[in-house]
Amino acid sequence: MPxxxxxxxxxxxxxxxxxxxxxxxxxxxxxxxxxxATVALLGGNGAGxxxxxxxxxxxxxxxxxxxxxxxxxxxxxxxxxxxRINFSSPYVEMPKRLTPFENLTVYGHLYGISNVRRRxxxxxxxxxxxxxxxxxxxxxxxxxxxxxxxxKALLNEPELLLLDELTAxxxxxxxxxxxxxxxxxxxxxxxxxxLASHNMLEVERLCxxxxxxxxxxxxxxxxxxxxxxxxxxxxxxxxFLDIARxxxxxxxQ
Amino acid sequence: xTGERAHAKAPPAFFSARRVWAMALRYFYxxxxxxxxxAELIYWPTVQVILWGLITxxxxxxxSWLAQAGGVLIAGVLLWxxxxxxxxxxxxxxxxxxxxxxxxxxxVTPLQPYELMLSLAAMSLLRTLIGVVPAALIAIPLxxxxxxxxxxxxxxxxxxxxxxxxxxxxxVSGCIMRYGLGAESLAWLAIFALAPLSGVYxxxxxxxxxxxxxxxxxxxxxxxxxxxxxxxxxxFRTDLILSALALNAVYxxxxxxxxLGFFRIARRHGLLLQMGE
Numbered sequence: 004m005p006x007x008x009x010x011x012x013x014x015x016x017x018x019x020x021x022x023x024x025x026x027x028x029x030x031x032x033x034x035x036x037x038x039x040a041t042v043a044l045l046g047g048n049g050a051g052x053x054x055x056x057x058x059x060x061x062x063x064x065x066x067x068x069x070x071x072x073x074x075x076x077x078x079x080x081x082x083x084x085x086x087r088i089n090f091s092s093p094y095v096e097m098p099k100r101l102t103p104f105e106n107l108t109v110y111g112h113l114y115g116i117s118n119v120r121r122r123x124x125x126x127x128x129x130x131x132x133x134x135x136x137x138x139x140x141x142x143x144x145x146x147x148x149x150x151x152x153x154x155k156a157l158l159n160e161p162e163l164l165l166l167d168e169l170t171a172x173x174x175x176x177x178x179x180x181x182x183x184x185x186x187x188x189x190x191x192x193x194x195x196x197x198l199a200s201h202n203m204l205e206v207e208r209l210c211x212x213x214x215x216x217x218x219x220x221x222x223x224x225x226x227x228x229x230x231x232x233x234x235x236x237x238x239x240x241x242x243f244l245d246i247a248r249x250x251x252x253x254x255x256q
Numbered sequence: 257x258t259g260e261r262a263h264a265k266a267p268p269a270f271f272s273a274r275r276v277w278a279m280a281l282r283y284f285y286x287x288x289x290x291x292x293x294x295a296e297l298i299y300w301p302t303v304q305v306i307l308w309g310l311i312t313x314x315x316x317x318x319x320s321w322l323a324q325a326g327g328v329l330i331a332g333v334l335l336w337x338x339x340x341x342x343x344x345x346x347x348x349x350x351x352x353x354x355x356x357x358x359x360x361x362x363x364v365t366p367l368q369p370y371e372l373m374l375s376l377a378a379m380s381l382l383r384t385l386i387g388v389v390p391a392a393l394i395a396i397p398l399x400x401x402x403x404x405x406x407x408x409x410x411x412x413x414x415x416x417x418x419x420x421x422x423x424x425x426x427x428v429s430g431c432i433m434r435y436g437l438g439a440e441s442l443a444w445l446a447i448f449a450l451a452p453l454s455g456v457y458x459x460x461x462x463x464x465x466x467x468x469x470x471x472x473x474x475x476x477x478x479x480x481x482x483x484x485x486x487x488x489x490x491x492f493r494t495d496l497i498l499s500a501l502a503l504n505a506v507y508x509x510x511x512x513x514x515x516l517g518f519f520r521i522a523r524r525h526g527l528l529l530q531m532g533e
Contacts, residue, residue, distance in 0.1 A: 021526075023525070023526070053529070054526070057526060057528075057529055060364045061363075061364070061523075062360055062363060062364060062523065062526070062528045062529055063523060063524075063526045063528075063529075064520075064523045064524045082366055082368065085364060085365060085366045086365075086366045088364070089364070090364055092360075092529070094357075094360065094529050094530070095357055095358060095359075095360045095361040095529065096356060096357045096358060096361075097356065097358060097361070098352070098353075098356040098358055099356065110365065113362070113365040113366065113367050114365055114366065115366065155361075
């Protein structure tokens with residue numbers, strides 16, 4: 004039987020630790036992401052998901068450990084790869100007084116995209132932003148703003164996309180549409196996606212692998228189907244609750 | 257369990273002193289938890305008293321001074337505003353990103369911190385020109401004084417004041433990056449702390465002897481002395497301008513380094529994503 008082709012490693016995280024004073028936000032986290040994978044970072048509030056993503060982006064310096072993204076050391080040479088990655092998070096916004104067109108144009112220039120105007124118009128068309136492209140961003144609905152944020156995240160056609168609670172503020176219909184769009188994008192471009200989410204159905208639908216985080220550590224990992232089978236549960240939500248409560252009970256004893 | 261609820265049974269009164277107290281308490285908590293806000297309360301009256309005290313002291317003994325060079329106070333105000341707008345232009349442009357909660361998003365693009373610094377300086381120049389040029393033009397019909405009659409020395413004064421404003425603006429922006437919106441008021445008040453030392457409306461020799469070395473450590477003191485030399489003696493003191501330029505080089509490096517240093521601290525503490533909250 005011929006060996007399956009080895010997929011390139013896009014992200015390699017080794018023994019990553021971040022301490023804020025006496026608080027350890029993440030504690031010896033190690034994982035790697037293969038090219039083209041969509042991996043979920045799951046965990047309750049304060050599990051360390053956003054901290055991990057912030058370090059991957061270079062926004063936060065770790066206390067210990069190494070991070071390699073697209074072959075570059077993110078702690079020392081992040082500017083060599085920032086044009087090849089992108090992210091979206093509810094913790095950041097775009098200037099509300101600017102229109103989506105103006106916002107996306109600014110980001111197009113920051114990412115060094117050639118023919119920014121054409122690219123902005125194309126992504127606006129894909130994400131159905133065209134009717135409100137020239138309206139102030141602050142006047143748009145939450146769903147429209149989320150699509151603008153997604154347009155920003157995809158503007159440079161990133162090879163690595165980091166998404167923090169992508170559909171948190173969206174109604175089910177819009178959230179479903181966004182997930183579908185993201186799936187098509189990944190299939191078309193072969194991009195690698197790391198998704199932090201509290202929505203287990205979203206993770207089951209989009210992700211090939213799951214990293215379960217609790218109290219700053221990765222406590223389990225595997226595909227959604229593997230985890231469901233291993234824990235003898237019906238779905239990922241039950242697995243999530245099982246891990247969260249079992250750990251809490253163990254701590255209580 | 258008595259079945260009692262925490263809320264009152266009667267409908268809320270039309271007016272409640274308790275609700276007024278609750279809101280006052282809310283603002284007190286805000287004030288108590290923010291040293292920059294408390295400092296600001298003390299700051300303005302103190303600076304005003306020092307500045308106008310020095311102005312009064314000078315004019316008591318030099319009452320004929322203004323008659324020798326009409327417009328010297330207007331020129332001082334306009335040039336001081338160049339400095340203020342330059343500093344504010346950097347700090348407010350940066351604050352725009354903080355208010356928009358956009359800082360984290362900017363720094364995951366290939367944007368380098370020094371590129372942001374350069375763009376802030378460029379915006380500061382534009383904002384200063386937009387703010388000061390109309391005021392200078394209005395002074396011509398209203399007070400029969402044109403600052404443009406200074407000629408080429410005006411450009412040298414303008415450049416020096418802009419550079420010091422950039423240095424201050426970058427240091428202030430760095431503080432905002434480190435301490436958050438609690439330090440926002442620094443954008444408006446930082447430069448005024450230096451006004452009494454700058455000799456905007458009176459010569460540096462008016463200051464107490466022990467303060468004068470501090471004044472001569474500031475580039476704008478040389479600019480305002482140079483302005484008076486042009487207006488009273490009709491000479492352009494290149495020695496003053498060269499001293500101002502040399503000091504500005506030091507301050508610009510210090511301001512830029514402060515910005516970069518605070519950026520590194522913000523990365524270490526995870527402040528870039530939270531900024532604006």
